[in-house]
Amino acid sequence: MSRTVLIEPAQLVTLADGPKDRPRAGAAQAELGLRAGHSVVIDGERIAWVGPERDRPRTPGATEVDCRGKAVLPALVDSHTHLVWGGDRKDELELRLGGADYEHIFAAGGGILSSVRQTRSIDDDELLAQSRVRLERMRRSGTTSFEIKSGYGLDLETELRQLRVARRLAQETGARVRTTCLAAHALPADLRDSPAGRVEFVRRVCEDILPAVAAAGLADFCDVFCDRGAFTPDETRQILLAARALGVAPRLHANEFGHTGGALLAAELHALSADHLLHLDDAERAALRDAGVVATLLPGTSLVLGKPFADGRALVSAGVAVAVASDCNPGSCALESLALVLALACYGCRLSPAEALCGATHNAACALGLADEVGRIEPGMSADLLILATPDYRDLVYHAGSPLISAVYQRGTQVA
Ligand code: NIG
Ligand code: FE
DSSP states (O other), X not given: OOEEEEEOOSEEEOOOSSOSSSOOOGGGGGOOOEESSEEEEEETTEEEEEEEGGGOOOOTTOEEEEOTTOEEEEOEEEOOOOOOOOSXXXXXXXXXXXXXXXXXXXXXXXXXXXXXXXXXXXXXXHHHHHHHHHHHHHHHTTEEEEEEEOOSOOSHHHHHHHXXXXXXXXXXXOOEEEEEEEEETSOOGGGTTSHHHHHHHHHHIIIIIHHHHHHTTOOSEEEEEESTTSBOHHHHHHHHHHHHHXXXXXXXXXXXXXXXXXXXXXXHTTOSXXXXXXXXXXHHHHHHHHHTOEEEEOHHHHHHHTOOOOOHHHHHHTTOOEEXXXXXXXXXOOOOOXXXXXXXXXXXXXXXXXXXXXXXXXXXXXXXXXXXXXXXXXXXXXXXXXXXXXXXXXXXXXXXXXXXXXXXXETTEEOO
């Protein structure tokens, strides 16, 4: 078994001090468990030992990595991506920069439906190849654990293909992947113009797509785009309850375009996470907190769409556990660097750098049911780690966008 020792980083960000089995909220969201003068021993895929350098056990034959002057932190966990898609929507990017609105492009049959057409038109190997390029860039930017949603199929065959490709990505790259069936991402083109079409599509999702996906063991979670122009809270409830009956846990896109009921529904269903949350009032924040729902902020999407930023400060003050994720998708935000998105969570959502980092490590891991595996640096955890070229994790925010990542370890192996 290969052994590696990370010797005495200037700053070791362990996240080992706060609660471990649940996401951190309020003041605990900023508890990073910083250590100086400590080293880390990696045995195979796992962290074997963490402690003061002077107490380090002897490790003959181990590869020694001098980390003096550098910060070492858990590799990032991206708890909301739409990473598997075909083609691109750079034409829409230019339209939006020229003044067109995201919701209008979508209503006119572009947007998500454009990506559905492009995804349906390529075969699995091509879909895998296009997606793998993105995953590898995201990994070089510090992420080794990914949630990946379907939702560019909107029919049984293509939804299954997307989820299979997501699982193949995990096998072929060693990245940790959790998959989410987002068949209810938009109404497909042939059903969108009539009330009967809506009813039929919700039926298909509940009775055809979700049972097939669950039977194939292809989804860890079910998500619904619950918002203006997409699915109503009643439709969303129906779909997420059908998923739960199949053993697939709910999470949802909520309150991106208004107070559209998604956040309250997330609380009602005790969803693992409610995501976007640009529009949220005190009662909605209290409901999320009381139900233990993680609020996932996606500030890259606000930047790209020119929308307001979610109020991260108010969420932390209200005691809601916050995660930060990329939302990497072909339309509303194709940003791949979660490290850069951390900076947006600070400058846009007013989180502190510590709160943002907790949101993209331990809290994101909790939102994916991965808190025993990744998101903290402790013996027994998977050796998914980042070595920064600077001595302070806050440089990810302070010098956002600079090439600050010196190495990425995934399951004990250096992958970037
Ligand atoms: O999270 N809001 C819905 N889904 C994605 C956008 C998907 C797309 O535009 O392709 C999001 O922003
Ligand atoms: Fe999304």
